[in-house]
Amino acid sequence: METCEDDAVLLRSIVVLPAYRLQGYGRQLVELTVAKTSPSADIYLATTDAAPFFNPIGFVSVQRDEVPSPILSTRQLSGLCPASATIMRLNRPPT
Numbered sequence: 001m002e003t004c005e006d007d008a009v010l011l012r013s014i015v016v017l018p019a020y021r022l023q024g025y026g027r028q029l030v031e032l033t034v035a036k037t038s039p040s041a042d043i044y045l046a047t048t049d050a051a052p053f054f055n056p057i058g059f060v061s062v063q064r065d066e067v068p069s070p071i072l073s074t075r076q077l078s079g080l081c082p083a084s085a086t087i088m089r090l091n092r093p094p095t
Contacts (some may be wrong), residue, residue, distance in 0.1 A: 001033060001043075004070035009037055011045040012076055030057055034090065043090040044071050046081040051088065059088040 002010040011033065016026045034043060044067060045054065051061065064072065067087055071077060077087070 001037060002074060002076070004074060005068065007038070007040055008042045008044065008068045008071050010071055010074050010076060011043055026053065027057060030054070039092070042068070043092075045088050046077055046085040047088065048082065048085050051086045054088055058091050060091045061086050062089045063087075 002012055004010055011030070014026055014029050014033070016029070037043060044062075045059065047054065051059075064087060066089075067077075077085075
């Protein structure tokens with residue numbers, strides 16, 4: 001997790017070795033990581049191929065113009081990820 005401002009963070013990477021995939025470990029890693037953030041924080045991520053994995057956890061695709069500039073300014077979104085990457089935000093229930 002990379003904190004970009006008080007209420008916006010970027011989930012940078014979740015990795016599960018191939019031998020351990022499809023056993024729920026990835027979902028657990030995401031849920032435990034998200035649980036360590038402030039409940040009011042907006043959590044974003046960028047992916048080129050894992051949107052189907054993140055959708056059931058509660059992440060939804062958003063347009064770049066909906067993403068705060070501190071998130072867009074991260075190294076991840078300003079250079080490492082291709083412009084074609086899907087940006088997602090965790091859809092949390094209101095607190």
